[in-house]
Amino acid sequence: MLGVKVCVLAFVLVVSFCCFFTLLVSANTTNPSEVNALRAIKRSLIDPMNYLDNWSEGDPCSSHWNGVLCYNTVGEDGYMHVEQLLLPDMNLSGYLAPEIGRLSNLTVVNFMWNNITGSIPKEIGTISTIRLVLLNGNKLSGSLPDEIGHLPHLDRLQVDQNQLSGPIPKSFSNLIGTRHLHLNNNSFSGQIPPELSKLPKILHCVLDNNNLSGYLPPELCNMPSLRIIQLDNNHFDGAEIPASYGNMSKLFKLSLRNCGLQGSIPDLSGMKSLHYLDLSWNNLTGSIPSNRLSIHIRTIDLSNNHLTGSIPANFSDLPKLQNLSLANNLLSGSISSTIWQNMTFGPTARLTLDFENNSLSNILGDCNPPANVSIRLHGNPLCKNASQANIAYFCGYEVGANNASSNSINQSSVCLIQSCPTDSYEYVPESPVQCFCAAPLHIDYRLKSPSFSYFPPYEDQFEMYLASSLNLDHYQIFVHFSFWEPGPRLRMDLRIFPMYPSNIFNTSEVLRVRHKFMTWEFPTDNFFGPYDLLNFTLLSPYSNVVFESSQSSGISNVALTGIVLGSVACVVSITGLFAILIIRRQATSYHHLSRKRRASSSLIKIDGVKDFTLKEMALATDKFSDSSQVGQGGYGKVYKGILPDKTIVAIKRAQEGSLQGQKEFLTEIEFLSRLHHRNLVSLLGYCDEEGEQMLIYEYMPNGTLRDWLSAKSKDSLSFVTRLHIALGSAKGILYLHTEADPPIFHRDIKASNILLDSKLNAKVADFGLSRLAPVPNDEGTLPDHVSTVVKGTPGYLDPEYFLTHALTAKSDVYSLGVVFLQLLTGMQAITHGKNIVREVNMAYKSGIVFSIIDNQMGSYSSECVEKFLALALRCCQDETDKRPSMSDVVRELENILSMTSESDISLPDSTATHPESLTPSSSSAHVPKYVSYDVSGSDLVSGVIPSIAPR
Numbered sequence: 001m002l003g004v005k006v007c008v009l010a011f012v013l014v015v016s017f018c019c020f021f022t023l024l025v026s027a028n029t030t031n032p033s034e035v036n037a038l039r040a041i042k043r044s045l046i047d048p049m050n051y052l053d054n055w056s057e058g059d060p061c062s063s064h065w066n067g068v069l070c071y072n073t074v075g076e077d078g079y080m081h082v083e084q085l086l087l088p089d090m091n092l093s094g095y096l097a098p099e100i101g102r103l104s105n106l107t108v109v110n111f112m113w114n115n116i117t118g119s120i121p122k123e124i125g126t127i128s129t130i131r132l133v134l135l136n137g138n139k140l141s142g143s144l145p146d147e148i149g150h151l152p153h154l155d156r157l158q159v160d161q162n163q164l165s166g167p168i169p170k171s172f173s174n175l176i177g178t179r180h181l182h183l184n185n186n187s188f189s190g191q192i193p194p195e196l197s198k199l200p201k202i203l204h205c206v207l208d209n210n211n212l213s214g215y216l217p218p219e220l221c222n223m224p225s226l227r228i229i230q231l232d233n234n235h236f237d238g239a240e241i242p243a244s245y246g247n248m249s250k251l252f253k254l255s256l257r258n259c260g261l262q263g264s265i266p267d268l269s270g271m272k273s274l275h276y277l278d279l280s281w282n283n284l285t286g287s288i289p290s291n292r293l294s295i296h297i298r299t300i301d302l303s304n305n306h307l308t309g310s311i312p313a314n315f316s317d318l319p320k321l322q323n324l325s326l327a328n329n330l331l332s333g334s335i336s337s338t339i340w341q342n343m344t345f346g347p348t349a350r351l352t353l354d355f356e357n358n359s360l361s362n363i364l365g366d367c368n369p370p371a372n373v374s375i376r377l378h379g380n381p382l383c384k385n386a387s388q389a390n391i392a393y394f395c396g397y398e399v400g401a402n403n404a405s406s407n408s409i410n411q412s413s414v415c416l417i418q419s420c421p422t423d424s425y426e427y428v429p430e431s432p433v434q435c436f437c438a439a440p441l442h443i444d445y446r447l448k449s450p451s452f453s454y455f456p457p458y459e460d461q462f463e464m465y466l467a468s469s470l471n472l473d474h475y476q477i478f479v480h481f482s483f484w485e486p487g488p489r490l491r492m493d494l495r496i497f498p499m500y501p502s503n504i505f506n507t508s509e510v511l512r513v514r515h516k517f518m519t520w521e522f523p524t525d526n527f528f529g530p531y532d533l534l535n536f537t538l539l540s541p542y543s544n545v546v547f548e549s550s551q552s553s554g555i556s557n558v559a560l561t562g563i564v565l566g567s568v569a570c571v572v573s574i575t576g577l578f579a580i581l582i583i584r585r586q587a588t589s590y591h592h593l594s595r596k597r598r599a600s601s602s603l604i605k606i607d608g609v610k611d612f613t614l615k616e617m618a619l620a621t622d623k624f625s626d627s628s629q630v631g632q633g634g635y636g637k638v639y640k641g642i643l644p645d646k647t648i649v650a651i652k653r654a655q656e657g658s659l660q661g662q663k664e665f666l667t668e669i670e671f672l673s674r675l676h677h678r679n680l681v682s683l684l685g686y687c688d689e690e691g692e693q694m695l696i697y698e699y700m701p702n703g704t705l706r707d708w709l710s711a712k713s714k715d716s717l718s719f720v721t722r723l724h725i726a727l728g729s730a731k732g733i734l735y736l737h738t739e740a741d742p743p744i745f746h747r748d749i750k751a752s753n754i755l756l757d758s759k760l761n762a763k764v765a766d767f768g769l770s771r772l773a774p775v776p777n778d779e780g781t782l783p784d785h786v787s788t789v790v791k792g793t794p795g796y797l798d799p800e801y802f803l804t805h806a807l808t809a810k811s812d813v814y815s816l817g818v819v820f821l822q823l824l825t826g827m828q829a830i831t832h833g834k835n836i837v838r839e840v841n842m843a844y845k846s847g848i849v850f851s852i853i854d855n856q857m858g859s860y861s862s863e864c865v866e867k868f869l870a871l872a873l874r875c876c877q878d879e880t881d882k883r884p885s886m887s888d889v890v891r892e893l894e895n896i897l898s899m900t901s902e903s904d905i906s907l908p909d910s911t912a913t914h915p916e917s918l919t920p921s922s923s924s925a926h927v928p929k930y931v932s933y934d935v936s937g938s939d940l941v942s943g944v945i946p947s948i949a950p951r
């Protein structure tokens with residue numbers, strides 16, 4: 001009886017186990033046809049950084065790089081299906097394989113910011129589930145496939161910044177679900193199909209910088225949802241602005257700059273929501289209509305036309321106006337001061353009135369505008385007989401950009417005594433808790449078509465908008481700096497901080513935020529307009545965040561779930577038994593494996609470096625005890641070790657995430673072993689055993705330069721020693737740039753990577769982030785940069801590199817310049833959220849630079865300090881071209897050093913001996929908010945002459 005029961009039970013268990021197992025296998029397996037399609041896609045792409053190597057053959061979506069390559073979803077056939085292809089910004093070239101059409105459950109296609117060529121495969125148009133097509137920022141050519149017009153769920157089509165040509169397909173009139181059409185910066189030609197006016201959902205229609213021609217379809221006024229239309233720099237030669245546009249009561253932005261338009265400006269009084277009107281650089285004639293304009297209007301640009309008559313009264317009483325440009329027209333009569341008189345200006349408000357080069361004869365009323373108003377009058381008759389001093393002032397060439405005061409945040413100056421624990425942490429500028437340090441996410445972000453001209457008054461509102469879209473608190477979002485690009489588009493460096501009291505985001509939160517940005521899941525805001533995500537950089541401490549691909553969008557197969565749940569209970573016991581058996585077996589085979597691995601590694605002999613065993617390393621470090629740990633870097637922990645022959649070494653032990661494949665690891669060792677220079681820390685050996693990887697370096701008894709410069713340091717370095725350290729570092733890096741073969745860029749120069757030996761000689765360390773520099777191609781020419789994913793340490797990052805990803809030898813020059821500034825001032829690269837380069841520049845310009853020179857460095861010649869400082873600041877220029885080369889740096893430092901030995905070391909300047917008598921720059925009343933670059937109004941660039949010359 002008992003035997004039967006056991007038998008039945010066993011039978012049931014075995015059956016359900018098999019059932020469960022089969023389903024489990026198919027549920028975890030990608031549909032074979034899609035696997036083939038993915039292989040074809042991978043084959044057609046050139047992947048210089050080998051990101052797609054992680055896209056393993058069998059189960060493409062199961063593995064990952066520092067970004068999600070694809071997400072899976074379970075389809076009705078029980079197989080996994082690729083749901084999202086996310087391959088932005090990976091320096092991919094090659095073309096897009098038509099097999100993409102076989103990914104039948106795809107909703108997101110994201111290949112933004114690569115170098116992909118060829119045409120857009122028409123097969124994309126057969127994937128009916130697609131919501132987002134994001135192909136912007138590539139080199140795609142050919143025309144838009146008609147098939148795309150038949151995607152019923154397409155929400156967003158972004159193909160901007162490519163080389164696409166041909167017409168906008170008429171089939172697009174079927175895109176009934178599409179809200180965003182971004183085709184700008186291509187070569188599309190022909191007529192805008194009037195049929196588009198039938199589209200019920202289009203919100204943002206961004207078609208600027210193309211070769212569109214024909215007429216402007218008057219029917220567009222019927223598009224029920226349209227809020228932004230941007231057609232700048234197209235060729236509608238001779239076309240007129242349809243009168244019907246004047247009654248688009250919901251439109252926020254109408255931008256028709258440089259479109260070859262003729263005729264007169266229609267009555268726009270029906271545009272009740274208009275925020276932004278740009279009709280500049282056309283051939284518009286007649287007078288400016290005097291009907292009332294929208295009270296929301298921020299920008300009116302009618303410059304560079306042939307407008308006649310006088311300036312109408314309707315420009316008065318526009319409470320939100322920021323920019324009115326009527327320059328380069330044929331306007332006559334007078335300017336009424338009522339334009340600015342009835343306005344109330346907030347502290348950050350600004351109004352620019354540009355009337356240059358007209359025939360205006362005088363100003364009616366009071367012409368003492370408030371400081372927030374700048375007026376440009378140059379080139380008008382009224383300037384000839386300008387009696388009033390004010391008018392003469394406004395008639396000058398360089399009026400405007402008057403220093404509107406920015407709101408200053410003094411949070412950081414309160415925190416002077418402490419500092420954030422590492423370079424990756426910053427004071428959260430708007431934190432409700434003072435001196436709260438946290439590690440932000442860095443996002444390179446661009447507003448493609450904002451409806452304002454001057455950002456400061458809306459910065460807060462913008463931060464709040466992002467905060468609520470991301471479910472974060474206002475203080476967690478921070479616009480670190482912003483500037484205008486042609487378009488005008490507003491580029492910004494956004495910081496997103498974790499919520500107090502945690503000072504670091506956990507992985508799932510990073511993923512959540514990144515996902516929101518990458519899939520455009522923000523509520524639409526017509527005032528800020530659409531955005532470009534240029535980079536979602538994960539700097540340390542997030543650089544090792546590994547994106548789990550297991551975020552499948554839920555199991556759709558309900559039956560599967562049921563069976564799985566039912567089986568699980570029964571199977572657990574059996575599986576448990578099996579598991580124990582399997583684990584036992586594995587434990588034994590593990591040893592075989594590691595022994596095998598060892599055997600193969602010793603086959604490769606690397607000259608000059610020793611292959612240490614794990615046992616030797618454990619012995620040297622007292623089993624990697626805490627007391628022998630001397631540091632912690634991005635690569636892993638650093639230990640001080642004593643070898644049997646009493647040699648002291650530094651052992652860098654790779655942590656999870658830094659481990660490489662054995663082949664890559666040995667290749668790297670082989671390469672590092674060939675680098676020898678007295679200013680580089682030498683590699684003595686390595687260890688690659690039992691899943692551990694270690695690099696063994698000579699030990700630097702005097703630690704890092706960072707320690708010496710920190711406030712905690714008891715001893716201080718003299719000025720001459722500092723110069724020697726600067727020169728040594730520069731020479732080490734110069735060797736990497738010029739003598740190493742192939743040359744390398746260090747990419748992570750910082751005070752903690754400059755080590756000092758027993759005689760305080762500087763040695764550059766940590767090539768962990770080094771990348772091979774570009775090598776000459778067949779023609780022998782060097783590509784002048786390597787485009788990569790941004791890595792490095794905040795505060796030392798070349799700003800141009802950060803924005804362009806173009807890594808040059810000058811990026812190292814910049815970082816070294818920051819180290820020089822640290823040598824001079826004793827400050828950290830970023831203290832209290834303040835950037836050393838900006839602080840020193842500011843002090844330098846205000847002539848109080850000696851007040852920030854480190855008073856720990858004893859006596860020095862002020863001439864030498866000045867020269868060193870000037871060199872450091874040149875290294876830290878924003879523009880790459882203005883920085884000296886590394887060999888110039890070495891030469892100049894040698895010069896300065898020779899001066900110190902010739903001249904007696906004189907006493908410092910009297911200003912320097914009493915630094916406390918001077919206002920330290922950090923608390924100076926004139927220091928603007930450190931966070932905003934001089935954010936000039938967009939008018940400064942919107943006037944940039946477009947590539948298509950005005951006719």
Ligand SMILES: *[C@@H]1O[C@H](CO)[C@@H](O)[C@H](O)[C@H]1NC(C)=O
Pocket residue numbers: 161185209233486487946947
């Ligand atoms: C688009 O094209 C214009 C004109 O060629 C150029 O000034 C602008 O920088 C381009 N914008 C982008 C985002 O590429």
Ligand SMILES: *[C@@H]1O[C@H](CO)[C@@H](O)[C@H](O)[C@H]1NC(C)=O
Pocket residue numbers: 187189190211213
């Ligand atoms: C622009 O389109 C016109 C035809 O409308 C064509 O003749 C011209 O070559 C195109 N220009 C460019 C630069 O594509």
Ligand SMILES: *[C@@H]1O[C@H](CO)[C@@H](O)[C@H](O)[C@H]1NC(C)=O
Pocket residue numbers: 221243244245247
């Ligand atoms: C818009 O204006 C045009 C011409 O002024 C007129 O024919 C048309 O009926 C108007 N449409 C609406 C919806 O008011």
Ligand SMILES: *[C@@H]1O[C@H](CO)[C@@H](O)[C@H](O)[C@H]1NC(C)=O
Pocket residue numbers: 316317338342
């Ligand atoms: C400016 O304001 C005053 C009073 O506030 C008003 O009488 C005047 O009409 C306004 N001017 C204009 C141009 O609206």
Ligand SMILES: *[C@@H]1O[C@H](CO)[C@@H](O)[C@H](O)[C@H]1NC(C)=O
Pocket residue numbers: 046048049091092093115786787788
């Ligand atoms: C990026 O791609 C281009 C074109 O394929 C290539 O020349 C360049 O070397 C790549 N950069 C890196 C860092 O691989």
